Every structure is written in structure tokens, then in C-alpha cells.
Amino acid sequence: MNDRTKDYVFISYSHANDIDPITSAFDKQGYNVVFDNAMSYGEEWDLNARRYISSERCKGVLIVVSEKSLTSKPVLTEIEYTARFRKKFFCIMTNNLTLMELYSSIADKLDENKRYVLDSIMEYLSDQQLFVRASGFDWTRIKETFAQWGFSGDAPQGNEDFVVGKYTSEIKGEKERLFRQQKGYYNFDMQAINGVFDELGRDDLCILDLGCSNGALTISRFASDSRIKKVIGVDYNERDIEEAKAAAEGYGDRFAFYRLDLEDKNVISELNSIFAENGIEKIDLVFAALVLHHLKNPKLLLLKLYDIFSDDGKIIIRGSDDGGKLCYPETELLNEIIERSGKLITNSDRSNGRKLYSQLYGTGYVGIRMLYSVTDTCEKDRKRKENLFDVGFKFRLNRIDDLIKLNPDNEFLKSERAWMEKALTTLKEAFCERDFWYCNTSYIAVAGVK
Ligand SMILES: C[S@@+](CC[C@H](N)C(=O)[O-])C[C@H]1O[C@@H](n2cnc3c(N)ncnc32)[C@H](O)[C@@H]1O
Numbered sequence: 001m002n003d004r005t006k007d008y009v010f011i012s013y014s015h016a017n018d019i020d021p022i023t024s025a026f027d028k029q030g031y032n033v034v035f036d037n038a039m040s041y042g043e044e045w046d047l048n049a050r051r052y053i054s055s056e057r058c059k060g061v062l063i064v065v066s067e068k069s070l071t072s073k074p075v076l077t078e079i080e081y082t083a084r085f086r087k088k089f090f091c092i093m094t095n096n097l098t099l100m101e102l103y104s105s106i107a108d109k110l111d112e113n114k115r116y117v118l119d120s121i122m123e124y125l126s127d128q129q130l131f132v133r134a135s136g137f138d139w140t141r142i143k144e145t146f147a148q149w150g151f152s153g154d155a156p157q158g159n160e161d162f163v164v165g166k167y168t169s170e171i172k173g174e175k176e177r178l179f180r181q182q183k184g185y186y187n188f189d190m191q192a193i194n195g196v197f198d199e200l201g202r203d204d205l206c207i208l209d210l211g212c213s214n215g216a217l218t219i220s221r222f223a224s225d226s227r228i229k230k231v232i233g234v235d236y237n238e239r240d241i242e243e244a245k246a247a248a249e250g251y252g253d254r255f256a257f258y259r260l261d262l263e264d265k266n267v268i269s270e271l272n273s274i275f276a277e278n279g280i281e282k283i284d285l286v287f288a289a290l291v292l293h294h295l296k297n298p299k300l301l302l303l304k305l306y307d308i309f310s311d312d313g314k315i316i317i318r319g320s321d322d323g324g325k326l327c328y329p330e331t332e333l334l335n336e337i338i339e340r341s342g343k344l345i346t347n348s349d350r351s352n353g354r355k356l357y358s359q360l361y362g363t364g365y366v367g368i369r370m371l372y373s374v375t376d377t378c379e380k381d382r383k384r385k386e387n388l389f390d391v392g393f394k395f396r397l398n399r400i401d402d403l404i405k406l407n408p409d410n411e412f413l414k415s416e417r418a419w420m421e422k423a424l425t426t427l428k429e430a431f432c433e434r435d436f437w438y439c440n441t442s443y444i445a446v447a448g449v450k
Helices: 020-028 043-054 073-083 099-107 112-124 139-149 174-184 186-200 216-222 240-249 266-279 298-308 331-344 355-364 382-406 411-431
Strands: 009-011 057-067 089-093 129-133 205-210 228-235 255-259 283-289 309-319 325-328 365-377 437-448
Touching: 009 020, 009 089, 009 174, 043 057, 057 073, 057 139, 073 112, 073 205, 089 099, 099 112, 129 325, 139 298, 174 186, 174 216, 174 325, 174 382, 186 216, 186 283, 186 365, 186 437, 205 216, 205 298, 205 331, 216 228, 216 240, 216 283, 240 255, 255 266, 255 298, 255 382, 298 309, 298 355, 309 355, 331 382, 355 365, 355 437, 382 411, 382 437
Parallel strands: 009 057, 057 089, 089 129, 205 228, 205 283, 228 255, 283 309
Antiparallel strands: 309 437, 325 437, 365 437
């Protein structure tokens, strides 16, 4: 939840750790955890950490223990604040080692400074502390511990754990929805792309499209501009890549498509081999439409990508954000649909649009600017209103169906599906009323590397 206006526990972790699975596990149990995704580095971070930990609302601190966090100065500072403000704390181990095993496995490899940080942190961590593992939380013990801290959860009844698969465009209706979206955002994308090409002011441009799906969007955006030399599209969906290769056949050697998982730890070396195979030295434009929000750690990819750009290279990221959807009447219904589907659709970040600027800023990109595209239902005919509804809402039911396929016995998912189906029918009817207004904002961030 990350809400500082209610009681919370603060999560201390190293930025090299992926804490999404941990925060969402606490979220599902109804515990409000606060972490520093709203803080930036430097002095501001230190003050915020102090403020967040010292607050009356902060009932305790969870320390995510990993090789990285045990040698992190910011984590040490947070632990020092935890002690100074006499907050209770416990640790979450991200691997299967005990604390001492982890200590022994890293201590000898560290330089003097890191060793000093490690030893200082170890002075605070004792064997009495409740240690839990990220791979399997002991909720009975955690609940007892939180109860002793005077920290209570507010888990909705029946909100059981369920398995979530990776995003795939093979969900029923998803290809069709992507196609409609691609058409709808053509002008918006071209505004950003042409702006960047004009700024670059040169030919022989090499482009990388991340999460290119079946290549339809890649080809529609990059087929005709004579300034382009080569376009590489990558996606982790094998079938999509096969389709993309077939679709690109009529375009000579302008396009090349490859299967690649952007979360693969060797993503940059994989990309470099692809570039070498295609005679590309550096990339002039990285384009990423509606893909970064599927990654657990989009900032990590943004950091890694830094190495592949030409000196004046640019990045264009198109995102979306459920917070950019407004309507009247039926405001409450729309908000509830968004809130409830947000708890189920956890394989994508439905609030990604608002984060683009900060993600780029936080990873060192420069000259960042944001573009906005607003669509609404005003004076639209029924078909176009339904199209807006389908693109923004209908897919939510298909995604729940997909979850039910993975969790066929989960009663909670079935009851959420029943609620969602009814709610979407009501909202769709409302969309077609004459006095109904709906408006959606989409976001593009453009940035450079130098
Ligand atoms: C919502 S679709 C967007 C497709 C296309 N860019 C568009 O705007 O129409 C997201 C795409 O990202 C791909 N994707 C998601 N996670 C990925 C990952 N870790 N590595 C590579 N591709 C990924 C999916 O397979 C899918 O094709």
C-alpha cells in the first residue's frame, strides 16, 4: 500500500534488490508497508528515511537482508535510525543462507569500507530477531509479532494467495486489443519519434524496439522513414517473434526480430550479440511501448541499457496509468473496478505512467520531457465509445480468466470474476449513455543519455 497516513512498517532494502514480491506478499495480507520508491537519492533520501522511521505511524521496520543490503551504507543509516528511534524490527532473508552463513560468504571478499559497513550492520542484527525467508513467509509468526508491535493488518476476507503467470499477449482478445491500441496511438508515437529524429538530425539511424510483440507496431512506426537504417525488435514471446519475422519479410533487411527476455541477467550481452550480427555499433533510439510496466524492476533495465546508446542516443517510453482514467457518473464504480483488478493483475504495474519521469531521472537519463495524449467519449458514436471501453476495461475480465486457468480451485478469484463481470457490464452500459463522460490520459517520456 505504501501509505504514510496510516500505521505502517517501513521496509529497508538495497536498491539492487527486487522487493516487489515482498511488498506484494504483505499487501495481500492487508499490511501497509512503506518503502522508499518515492524518495530520491542524496540528502533528500536521508531526511525522508529519518522522517519515515521516526514517525509515530511507523510501528516497526523490516530489513531485507541480502549480500547487497548488508554492505549498503543507506541500509546501515536506516538501521541506525531504527535503533535511535527504538523501533522494533525483523529481517527477511532473500536467500536460503542463515545470517552467519551469509556473513561468512561475503566478508572476505569486501574492501575495507564495505567490510566496515557489513560489520556495523551485523552489530545490530541478533539471532533473537525474527528471521523469515522471502521464499516462504511464516504468517502465523509474523502476525503474532506484528500484534505485539500494535500493528494490525486489514486483509480482505478470502484474499488467498494465487499463482500469477507472466504477461502474454496470447490471452483471449489481447491481440485485438493491442491492435486497436496501436492504431489509436499512431499519431502520438509519431509525434515523439519524429521529434527525436529531427533532433538527431542525421541518417542511418539504428533503432531498438523493446517488447515488440508480433512486430505490427514496430513495422507501422518504422517502415517508411528514409533516415532509418536498421530496426531490431525483441520480445520474450517466441510465437510473437515468429509472426514478426514473417510480417517483416516484405521490407528487405530493414527489420530483424529476436526472442529475448528483458529480465534476463545477460540482457546487454545478448543485445550486443544481436547488434554485432546486424552490423550495428550503437543504438540511436530505444523505443518501448507498454512494456516496462511488465518488468519487476524497470529501473534496472534502464540502467543497463545505458551502455548500448550512441552519444546522442534517445529513449522513448510509452506507458499507461489507471490513475489517468476519469469518468462521471459512475466514478465510484470505475474506481472500484480499477482497485479490485489492480489486486489481481499483479504481473503489470497499472500505475506506470506517473513513474516514468522519476524512473528515468533516477537512472541518470537527461533532458527528460513528457508528452500526453488525452482521449475522451465526447460526441463519439457508440462504436467509438465501446472501443474506448474495450481498450481500457474489457481485458480485465480476460486477465482474471487467465488467472483462473492457473488457479482453477481458487474461490476468491471466482467471486472476483463474478463481481467484475457484472461491474463491467454496468460500466459498458454507462459508456453509451448520452450524458456519460470518460477521459483517459496516456504518457510518453522522451529522454537522452548525455
Ligand atoms: C502490452 S504488450 C505491448 C506490445 C507492443 N509494444 C505494443 O505497444 O503494441 C507488451 C509486450 O511486452 C512483452 N514483454 C513483457 N515482458 C517482457 C520481458 N520480460 N521481456 C521481453 N518482452 C516482454 C510481451 O510479450 C508483449 O509482447
